[in-house]
Amino acid sequence: MAESKGQTQMNSPTAGPRPSENPTEKRTLWAxxxxxxxxTGFMKPxxxxxxxxxxxxxxxxxxxxxHLSVKRMxxxxxxxxxxxxxxxVLASGRVERESGRTxxxxxxxxxxxxxxxxxxxxxxxLTHLLAGFxxxxxxxxxxxxxxxxxxxxxxxxxxxxDDVAAGVYALLLAQILQGWIGR
Numbered sequence: 001m002a003e004s005k006g007q008t009q010m011n012s013p014t015a016g017p018r019p020s021e022n023p024t025e026k027r028t029l030w031a032x033x034x035x036x037x038x039x040t041g042f043m044k045p046x047x048x049x050x051x052x053x054x055x056x057x058x059x060x061x062x063x064x065x066x067h068l069s070v071k072r073m074x075x076x077x078x079x080x081x082x083x084x085x086x087x088x089v090l091a092s093g094r095v096e097r098e099s100g101r102t103x104x105x106x107x108x109x110x111x112x113x114x115x116x117x118x119x120x121x122x123x124x125x126l127t128h129l130l131a132g133f134x135x136x137x138x139x140x141x142x143x144x145x146x147x148x149x150x151x152x153x154x155x156x157x158x159x160x161x162d163d164v165a166a167g168v169y170a171l172l173l174a175q176i177l178q179g180w181i182g183r
Contacts, residue, residue: 027095027098028094028095028098030091031090031091031092031094031095031098032091032095032098034087034088034091034109035088035091035092035094035095035106035107035108035109036095036106036107036108036109037051037054037055037108037109037111037112040054040108041105041106041107041108042106047105047106047108048105048108048111048137048140049111049137050108051108051109051111051112051115052111052112052114052115052133052136052137052140053133054112055111055112055115055116055119056115056119056129056132056133059077059080059115059116059119059122059129060124060126060129062076063124064124070121070122070123070124073124074120074121077116077119077120077121077122078120080116081113081116081117081120081167084109084112084113084116085113085160085164087109088109088110088112088113088156088159088160089155089156089157089159089160090156091107091109091156092107092109092110092155092156092159092160093155093156093157093159094156095107096155096156096159097155103151103158103159107159109160110159110160110162110163110164111140111163113160113163113164113167114136114140114163114164114166114167114170115132115133115136115167116167117136117164117167117168117170117171118132118133118135118136118166118167118170118171118174119132119171119174120171121171121175122174122178123178128174128178131174131177132170132171132174135169135170135173135174136166136167136170138170139165139166139167139169139170139173140162140163140166143162143165143166144169146165147162147163147165147166147169148162150162150164150165
């Protein structure tokens with residue numbers, strides 16, 4: 001999500017990544033681990049940007065190490081994005097309930113899923129990787145229609161699907177750019 005998510009809560013005197021107003025309440029470890037993408041969501045400034053960068057670097061490392069064709073890497077990226085989205089709906093919804101906050105800023109699995117969507121069918125090059133990263137961040141922040149409306153979906157669905165939409169926008173723009181400029 002955009003870097004402004006969770007701003008109203010972050011400006012309050014009780015701000016912070018606590019599970020709820022009751023500090024004795026427990027966190028569901030798997031949900032917090034995945035929703036914050038292994039703690040990336042607690043990085044400052046801009047946890048969403050950090051999570052997008054981590055997702056892009058994971059994609060780049062997998063592309064370099066696996067030596068797959070663009071088509072096979074596209075299928076692997078689609079699978080990763082689908083799994084991140086499905087798990088993200090569950091994990092982010094649980095963290096939202098446990099934290100007592102609507103769309104907490106430290107939930108960044110949505111950025112991971114959106115970034116991987118943006119990189120589907122991306123050619124293995126630093127230029128294409130950076131283009132996919134920048135396009136996703138721009139669309140994630142601007143949230144053109146209907147992405148902003150998707151935020152109103154309940155729980156984890158709203159947290160995840162505005163970033164899924166931003167990822168699709170970035171993917172389309174990246175594909176147009178790749179077709180236009182070639183390699």
